[in-house]
Amino acid sequence: MNDFSVHLPILQVVIPLLAAPFCFILRKEAVVSVFTVLVGFACFAISMDLLAQVIDGDVLVYELGDWARPWGIEYRIDILNALLLVVVSSMAAVVFIAGPGQARRAIPEGRGYLFYSAALLTLTGLLGVTITGDVFNVFVFLEISSLSSYILIALGRSRRALMAAFSYLIMGTIGATFLLIGIGLMYQMTGTLNMVDMTERLRDAEQTRTIFVALAFVVVGISVKLAVFPLHQWLPNAYSFSPPLVSAFLASTATKVAYYLLIRFCLGLFGLTLVFEVVEIDVLLLPLSVMAMFVGSIAAIYQRDFKRLLAYSSIAQVGYMTLGLSLASEAGVAAGLIHVFNHALMKGALFLVAACVTWRMGGTRLDAMKGLGRRMPVTMAAMVVGGLALVGVPGTVGFVSKWALVSAALEKDAYLLGFLVMASSLLALVYVWKLVEIVYFQEPETGIERREPPLRLLVPTWILAGASIYFGVFSDFAVDVASRAAAQIFAAGM
Amino acid sequence: MMQLVAHWNYFAVIILMMVGLYIAISRGNLVKKVMGMNIFQTSVILLYVSMGKVSGGTAPILIEGRDDIIYSNPVPHVLMLTAIVVGVASTALGLALVVRIRESYGTVEEDEIVALDRAEDEREFSGEAG
Amino acid sequence: MDAEATIVSTALILPLFGALGVVALGRWPNLRDSWTIAIGLATFGSVARLVGPVMEGARPALVQPDWMPGLGLGFEVEPLGLLFGLVASGLWVLTSLYGFGYMRGHGEKNQTRFFACFALAIAAALGIAFSGDLITLFLFYELLTFSTYPLVTHAGTEQAVRAGRLYLGILVSTSVLFLLFAVLWTSVIAETLHFTPGGILEGQIEGKQAGLLLMFFAYGIGKAALMPFHRWLPAAMVAPTPVSALLHAVAVVKAGVFSVLKIAIYIFGIDFLASGGFSNVLMIVAAITILAASIHALSLDNLKARLAYSTISQLSYIVLGAALATSASMMGAGLHILMHALGKITLFFVAGAIYVVAHKTEVSQLDGLGRRMPFTFGAFCVASFSIIGLPPLGGAWSKWFLIQGAFDAGEPWMVVVFMASSLLSIGYLMPIVARGFFRPLPDGEEEGLDEAPLLMLLPLCTTALACFVIFFYANDVYRLLAPIVGLDGGS
Structure with missing residues (x-):
């Protein structure tokens, strides 16, 4: 039993990941819908357990395949991650309950199982982004969640859903690529992808233009995903033409995870001094927020x-x-x-x-x-x-x-x-x-x-x-x- | 000046990046948009790969007993394998959407699609009034 | 939890419970209405049981610390709140009786929703009355706004919806923009929001800033209907008359002025208010409101609108009493909450009775009606005298203390304001009585007795009688309020 609970961090991500193709195989909507709800609540339970483990300030580290950093990828859970994990998985669990009644009306006949597969993949991506302690892994999970959310949006009844998904795809991919560029520059400066190592080295590193540029790329890239004004144009169409259930799911999870990323990168990686005293992004971010x-x-x-x-x-x-x-x-x-x-x-x-x-x-x-x-x-x-x-x-x-x-x-x-x-x-x-x-x-x-x-x-x-x-x-x-x-x-x- | 020339690889990356971004934003043809996006992503792959190059370095294949060889940094290459997969997936998804859009609108030009949508809006809301 | 705290929680929960019961019993009107009365009596009973302990100096408290950290939901019964609670819950019983007569006589729809929202509004008013800190007060203040919205728009007509928009628009905007802001400001500078005898702001803020904060509070409490944020009150008169009577003459507006008074006494503190001279602006605004609203009332022909403007004017008596910041003026303001409530609810009851019996809404249509409805008009006459401030009616006491307070504060002009306003109130109330009794009936209308239904007549006579009786029992109320305004008990 003890062994099992050690692996909770990875299970948090792997359960929905494996469940997604399983839905594809099961196909029968009645079965799939019950199955998805179970998966949703399993994720929720795990996230609550993780939160309980870290709430007193301990940081939970899980090394994938027992490869210690900097060689392997590690999952790193502090209170911030855990909170977001709870938000994402609880919202997913609740929205999944609504699945069956909804799917028949707003999603074309016979495609219900696709909804579940894509939704579980989105969930995987969002949970992954939140839980991981490796910046490149962030990008990969972000793309997993984004690609599957484009599919979800395109499932909408009206043909405009297609166009909404397409615009979001272009915007979203550009945003993610910006993030990737930023991550690349950060890697160039620090030679590591692990968040803990990177944080240490960024604090010591000289504040060169490369770091400033990296910060700019990262912030802009995340802002697209977060729909910070004026990078929000994709959002109204994406939310209004997608099936309502998808809007409910995405509105309550996707932008939240993007906000988490913004905090993680700004405060966790680049650090307060650099972001708010040297570069002063608040000079820009504050008026934009008010607008x-x-x-x-x-x-x-x-x-x-x-x-x-x-x-x-x-x-x-x-x-x-x-x-x-x-x-x-x-x-x-x-x-x-x-x-x-x-x-x-x-x-x-x-x-x-x-x-x-x-x-x-x-x-x-x-x-x-x-x-x-x-x-x-x-x-x-x-x-x-x-x-x-x-x-x-x-x-x-x-x-x-x-x-x-x-x-x-x-x-x-x-x-x-x-x-x-x-x-x-x-x-x-x-x-x-x-x-x-x-x-x-x-x-x-x-x-x-x-x-x-x-x-x-x-x-x-x-x-x-x-x-x-x-x-x-x-x-x-x-x-x-x-x-x-x-x-x-x-x-x-x- | 020499320093700028020495960084020619970065210029290539930036030019590609801008070309891609420009196409993705400015073109009205959806297929061209996807291609622009693709070029943009590719430029990032070049950025990473050139980042991993250590001058005088060779392919990072470990040879027993030789510690005088300089190897290039393999990590960026590995990362880019993943990025390529992501790029392919998003391009494929984009193109698939374009196909579906073409099926339901009969066009892949953005301005025509917008016009069709607007006409539909007007029909709906004027039908409401009448 | 000690015995008194149990009573406090009972008093708070009963109306909520009542609202649920009303919804559950909606299908059986008689049962539903009896239920409302039973709950009303029980609520009044439990509030009344607090009088003894509070008189002896106890301050029953009930704290629910789970709300935001550092901001527990807290209740504490002090004399002023107890007085307001007594007024609101006591008149609720009478208004419910009256409401059955009115709603049935008038054949209104959606009566279940009506009485449920009514009970909810009373719960909110009691929450305000017993609130132990600013944040609790704010919570129930907003609850009161939203629970009365369905009552204002009860008719569902275009006009009612528009009035509802104005109602909600003014009350919510002022409360969010000014009141909440003032509350937050207070919490930042004083680091507590608890109502503390003597105030919490002294030494934390001074001069112009204190004046600004006071104005934020005064305007933030839109329910006190200070000009220029008074428009919601006349607009709310589209509601059925029981609503106008209890809520827009008693519960809602009194919740407003009560909050102003409570903030003046327990947040600013009388001494601090009196010392700075920063309450002058508020004093002037209140004086202007008193006079302007009275003068406007003179020109109005619609009976309910005239009464509404009279209410606006009378509310500012209380605000002015708070702004004068002397023991006597605070006492006057506190007494006026009770006295004006009794008088004004009678006037509205009468307006509703006239509407139900004779279908008349304008003052100019009332000629000779007093002879057909002598009890109704008699009650109106008594209540009018009380509002004007003539002895031996309750209104005389509050006006007496207010004027004395103005003298104490060294503000002779404010004495003039009170006097002038009394004259003006004669001007807008007496013609109604005169028309009713002395003008001949219009052609084609028969003489002869045509009184309101008993269910309506009984409450309105009771409240009119209360105006008279309270004159002789004012000493008890005085003894209740004396400790908090810094006066010796008994006189």
Whole structure:
């Protein structure tokens, strides 16, 4: 038994990896769907166990094939990784429950198993990026997750999904290649790919132009994946034309992992001094974050499609996360990480609501959602919960994030910034309330028959909506883990 | 000046990189976009390989009993094997998508596709009003 | 958990439980309505049981430390909050009775949702009343806003939706932009958010910054309806009358001014407020609001709108009382929460009764109606006198202390404001009574008694009577509030 638990880090990645082709072989949708849920929850259980192992500050190192660094690749788990592993695997597990009810409606007949294979591969990639302690391995896993997520997006019903996937592919590949260039330059300067060694040597190395260029390439490359304004163009199409379940999965995991990478590279590898004092990326990142908050929210107000609205809102929410990082303080990074966790919950819930709406109406156009409050009240109640969380109403997770972020800003005497965060959350109120009015106060065009989606869709939606409230009231878990993670990475970044 | 010339390999990489990036961004033809992306990726392979070159070094094949031989750094080459695989996969996926796009839109020109999408939008929303 | 803390948690949970019960019993209206009354009485009962201990100086507390680290959800019952809690929960029972009469007499739809949201709003109001720190107060403040939104838009018409937008827009924007910001600011400079007797800000902030923070608080609490953020209150009058009566004359608006008062006493502290002179701006804003709203009320023909502007004006009495920062003015402000609540709820009850019986909404239509509905108009008359501040009605006491407070603070102009506003309130309230009793009925309408249904008449007579009775029991309220404003008990 003891032997087995030693191998948990690798199992975290290998289980979904092996499960993916297995789905391909099984093919039968009923079997595959149950199987995937099991895999999802296995990953979740493992990640929780890993988090419990590292929460007190120990770092868990797993050497692949017993090859010690620098020869082999090692998996290295500290609190930051573990937190992200939990976010990614829990969201995957919950979204996978929704699989069966959803797949038949939004994914063409007979391709359900493809959805599961690709989703498991994406999960593998995302978990891999998070867990690995080797920078080249980061690139490889990133590409695994990206390539399979292009496939997922292309599974969408409308032909526009193809174009969305294609644009994302071009953008995403360029972004990943930028990262690869950056990694290459870092390797050139340090002669190692292992994160620990690289960190040590980068601290000692002379601050040459090569390092600056490497930092630039890395940050830009990750920013594409993270959809930092103005590199966000791929996101609205990708999220609004993909099957809603895929949007739910990607919105709550992919950008989060990219944010993790940004923190890992900026604070972990390059170090606080280089990034924020020598190169001063906050000079650029901070205004861009603020612009993302406003531009994303304002654009969301004018959308005519529910999923597209959510997609633009995601751009604004990414702005909050990067704002946390660009404050360059422990509290700021903690706030960003809290928001990673919280945003995953609320956006996941909202995209699952979109999945329910698609199931019922065949699409998510806002004018098709008129009067849905009476036609599917349970689903729409979840939408209201998610929406209130986006606005940041106290008692929901959104408030916890906002509180942490604004406190962090005020701690640095950035009063105006704190005020801007508040102001931008009011824009969220505008688009959320637009939804509420459409859903509750406009007359439906066709009938008012009451019919809720099947439980398989409703249950995960409410798991996430309920979690948005639960963790808003009992926010200890997220705040505690995020603060510890921030403290740890900050100690390393000094 | 001499220093610049000595770095000719990097210039080659940068030129290829820019060419690829430019094509990927500016061309409207989706196939050309994929090719641009491919060139861009290839330039990175060159970057890594030239990075691994140690002047006067030879292929890193260990010969017993000889420790006077200078070897090139093999690691970048190995890394690039993986990068090539990734590149092939993304190119293949890109081209596959292009095929599907061609099937459903009847064209691979971006501006025509955008026009088709826009027309579809207008039909939907004006149909709503009427 | 000691006995008192148990009562506190019971009082907080009962209305929530009530809301659930209302939803569950929605199919059986009679059962549902009896349930509401039972819960209302139980809630009032448990709040009332706290009076004794609090009078003796106890401060029952209930802390739920699991909310954000360092920011536990905390409740602590102090006299002012207890008074507000008593007012809100006590009038809830009466309003529920009235509401059954009104909603049924009017055949409104979605009554279950209505009464459920009502119970939720009361839970939120009690949460505000008993909050032990700023963050808890903010949480329930927002809950109150969102739980009353479905009540404001109850009619579902285009006009109601627009009013709802204004309601939510103003209340949420001000609370997020100003109040939350002020709360965060306070937490950064004072490193605590706990309501502490004597305040927590003294020595942490001064001069202009303190004035700015005070204004952030005052404007952040949009429910106090300081101009220019008062527009939501008249807009909210599209709601059914029981809502206007309990929420927009008592629970919601009083939650606003109560918060202002509580922040003045427990965050700034009376001494600190009085020392700096930085509350002058707030004083002037409140004075302007008092006068401007009264003058505007004179010009309005719609009865509910006139009452709404009267409310705006009266709310600023309390804000002004807080800004004057003397023991007497604070006492006056505290008393006014109770006195105005009793008076104004009566006036709204009457407005609703007139609407249900005679389908009249405008002041100019009320000619001679007093002779058909003598009890209703009699109650209106009594309540009006109380609002104006004539003895032997409750309103006289609060006005007395407020004016004394203005003298103590050395602000003679503020005395003039109070006086002028009393005159103006005669001007906008008395014509209604005069029309009702002394003008002839319009042609074609029959003389003869046509009173409101008993379920409506009973509550409105009760509250009118209460205005009278409380005049003689004001001493008890005084003794309750005296310790926190720095006065000796008993007079």
